[in-house]
Amino acid sequence: MTTFVFAFLGILALFLGVFLITRRNPVAAAMLLISDFVILAVLYGLLDAHFAAAAQVIVYAGAIMVVFVFLIMMLNIPNEQIRFTRVTNIEWLLAFVGIVAAVIVAQASSLGWLQTAFPNAARILPNAPSENTRNVAALMFTDYLWSFELVGFLIIAAMIGAVVIAKQGRKH
Amino acid sequence: MSLPELGLLFSVLLFLIGLFAVMFRSNILFQMMGIELLLNAANLAFVSASKMVGNLDGQVVVFFVMTIAACEAAVGLALVVALYRERSTTETDDLTLLRG
Amino acid sequence: MTETNMPIIVQTIATVLKIFVLLGIALQVAPIMTWIERRQMAVTQRRLGPNRVGILPKLFNNWGFFGLGQPLADAVKLLFKEDFFPEGVHKTFYFLAPVIISTTAMMCTMGIPFGHSVVVFGQYIDLRPVSLDVGFLFLFAMSALGVYGVALAGWASNSKYPLLGGLRSSAQMISYEISMGLALIPPVLIFGTFDLQKIIALQAQGFWGIFYAPVSFLIFTVTMFAETNRLPFDLAEGESELVAGFLTEYGGMRWSQFFLGEYTMMFTLSALSTCLFLGGYELPFVTHEMLLSFVQKLTTLDVAFAQWIVVLINLGVLILKSAFFLLLFAQVRFTLPRFRYDQLMRLGWKVLLPIALANVVVTAIVLGFIRF
Amino acid sequence: MDFIASPYFPVLLAFLVNAAMMTVVSGMALVLGPKKPTKTKLEPYECGIPSKDSARTRIAAKYYLTAILFILFDIETVFLYLWAISFDKLGWFGVTEAGLFVATLLVGYVYIIKRDALRWE
Known part of the structure; x- marks a missing residue:
């Protein structure tokens, strides 16, 4: 049950992430980022990092994003001026896909190593x-x-x- | 898939989303939001690894990453305003004057 | 809060009931407070205030119920008032702004303990909906999110005055949030925990928190007014200021939704101040066990029923103590003149912040000598 | 079923209940109220003066500078909470550490006051 809730919130956070970087209106993107941070705070809580969760909401969602929202409100950027994306040259796209593949391969193989490298050197958990x-x-x-x-x-x-x-x- | 492994998977995907934003969005505000996503992915990876390995060092580092993100956002956004005051645009494509 | 691992059903029902108890209290605060404020404003200005609205006039031969029907009548009117989106308004955020403010205020209320504990079907239930390891920091986190409602309301209204009003009042709210955060550090130093239940238990044995950290109490009370945009920090919708600040384009139910959030936040901050400084739901020098045994002797009931009476007493004590702060809110509103914006920000940044920092340092050093 | 025992179940449940209730309360008038949109009613309120340009205005440094300084002092508050909770465990060693931390930030604060960054007139 906890794994299910964790997976659901994680996928929700990813969808919000994808949704927010494809927005044209920066305030909408800022609001989505704030809700993304709050969902991440709950994920930290489920991973037993309770104070990190509270600090995440207070600092990230409650302070850093305030400056983003203030800025966007005051910079008065007309929506049409915000171009969508700059996928002009293919090399950039290929470079990005390369990075994606490399990262996923590294992550999949490193899981085993992480457990062996630190054989539960439990200081205080x-x-x-x-x-x-x-x-x-x-x-x-x-x-x-x-x-x-x-x-x-x-x-x-x-x-x-x-x-x-x-x-x-x-x-x- | 135990909880920490799931957390690591999500942090990787979140990192890639942030990377996409930084690389492929021309507006500087969206790039800075992408950077915030990158730092949050790092935080999630720290917390998941801390739970998986069993000690609290990961959670302590989370606060340092948060401070770095806060200072970076503070100075970065002040720069964005100074930039907007000079060029009245936040589109990085328009900022090609340096090339002369 | 060592909850025994017991059938899940009783636990979920208990959580749901706890949430609805506090939600009920919070939703009652707004109408009652509007009535109290209008009557009290009338008394301070030597006039009567609302006393006409009655129910079934023929039955009660036109008795006006001292105007208690007034909030009811307002609520009904607001429900049936036409609600529309002004032209050029950003629809989703125009709708979302009041929801954010009231939801974050309601979420804040969830952290307040309204009783010690109840044993039902052999299960220990801690009378507090949200019991996190970070205790009252959960309230602090949720109130930090309330700023976006104000900023969004200003931005979504698509006209100059609300935008500036929204900016000004959210700048005010965040400036006073630092002092509020720093003001709550000495109680943590003294009581050594974030957990409100433990803090209240410590206060029941010893003295109240206000005697240990009086300066924190003063700073926190001042920031309470600023955090809820109440007079004398009333810049947002002050009559003499920018039209109606970020509320210019709002009307009807949505407009009253902002005030529902404001009054709920006032109740929550009063209850938090009560829990931290005035001993929370416990009577002075009467711990939970003493009260339980006293009620048992008085009503000769066994523990299972006596504990519910104790819960009611605790709830009553908490509401009474919070009512003291709410009346303070109302009374200050009719006596103090409104601050100018630069005076207000100067007070927040250049006066309250140094005092709060100094207070933390002094408390730490004094406690250092006492304890080590 | 173990999620219900975790402390975050009430948080999510309370959020769903509150968000639903507040959305219903603020949306009810849309459903129950009459619908008579007239031109004048829809215009943004400008105390009767016809609104000239678009609503957004120029930049004033003091607002976003307040927000930036708010982040930095908020980080300080979070670290001081961390220190406050383990005050007994750390003893005098902790007090000197936190004192150093507050002193460094006080220097920054004095700089802000001297540089008159937060002038509000």
């Missing part, structure tokens, strides 16, 4: 859902300490970058 967040946090602040601090610097860089770009060309 509680099955009780109520401890997931606490353990993820404990692991992050001890083993991934430096990455956590670097995240702060990354955010500052983005902050300063965004302000400089937005304020650039303030002549009047």
Whole structure:
């Protein structure tokens, strides 16, 4: 039953993905992307990543997409100006099909390797859902300490970058 | 097909959809949405692998990928506005001035 | 919430019933609040307010029911009012915007616990529809999605005023969402969990959350007003502002749908504030077991029936405490003048945000000394 | 049948119930109400002034800049929640870590205030 629900939501997410990249109206595409993110959040939850699911909804669907929607609303792009796709030269298409084939072959063969490479080096994987967040946090602040601090610097860089770009060309 | 394997399969397909958007949509906004799909496919792969292998490292990395996506979207969209202010277009086909 | 693995049927029925209990409460809040606000506005302005609408006038010889029939009459009128799509409007998003706002508000309500627990057919049922590991972050996530309803309403209405109104009020909502998020960190530090049931149990034994984190309570109350576009942060549909903000092109049932979402969000945030700061559904210093034994002695019923009375008491306490906040919403609406947009954003970014950050740091350091 | 025991069953069920109810409530007037579309009724409301150009307006930097800064502070909130939940486990070591994190972001915040990026007049 859970596998069925997981498969159904996954296929729904894929269909929304295909549907959204073939839209002409960017706001419709943004709304489909938001619902896609929320469905992915439920998929994370079913894979026992409970806090990742909440963070996905809060950060991706709730914050990043707000900027997309604001931008699209304000950029005032007439729909006819948005051309559909640029499948002009065949090489690009062939390159894409090549990538698709390579990726699928790699993924199919790597499943076995993934299981053998990490013989369940279970550091902390509680099955009780109520401890997931606490353990993820404990692991992050001890083993991934430096990455956590670097995240702060990354955010500052983005902050300063965004302000400089937005304020650039303030002549009047 | 156990849950994590299904998750890995979906992350691959989601990645391909995002890749299609980045390669074949001429509007820069759709390309950025494609990039968001790519990063989400990576997140899904991390979570599925974390469940399959049994430790929590995958879930920790998900938050770092999220931060990168947030910073990329923040600066990228500021650039798109600056671009729109200069050229009043978001179609990448029109931005051929660099070729001189 | 260790649910024993028991017949699935009782569990699904319990989940459905829990959802409908909270849905029922949330749907009642909107009409009652409109009545309360109109009567209270009347009292503060020394006039009567609605007291004409009665039912079966001959039977009750024209008694006006203190105007309680007014919300009922409004609802019926709205249902039969002509509903159309103005010209040039983007149909799907024009229809979708109110649905998004009210659905996300209703989903928020699902996270509120309205009772401790009930044992039915030997199964332990936790009285809370959605019990996730991330606890009240589920509410925070759902309220983050509410912004799109406002932005979409503005964009779909195809005219300048709603677009600007939608932009302005969604910018306001997201600015105050950061302070709301940061304001809820100290209670997590103090109680050490996201799970509202555990937080309420801790508050029942010790003091209420408001004494441990008073600054968080203040910041959260202020952000409650901003998050629901209520006065004094009423920029969206303030009379003196951009016509009716993002609501310009809406009318009839769809227009009232926005307010249904707004009142539900007000109830949900009040209930969340109650659970985090005012001890939730528990009476002060009375834990669940004490209440159960007290009710048993009083009514000499065995546990199976006494627990239902306890649930009713818990529900009543939660609604009473949330009503305090709802009345605060109404009273502030008639006393405080409206903020100008730049004052409002300055307060959000340059005043509330630093205070919330400082509050987190101070709480952490003080707790550090106490606990380690 | 094990999906019903998973915590996400109520979430999906509640979403379906709420979405259906809200769609019905807001769509009911379409079904029950009268249908008399007249030209003036359909025009977008412009306080009586005939609407000139199309509705969309030019760019104002302050709106999307707010949204961008909102993302970055939202990420900070999520990481602080992660730290807050394991406050007891991490002890003083965790407090210094989070303090460093907040300090770095405070520098960014001060830059924004100094650069007057969020001027709303």
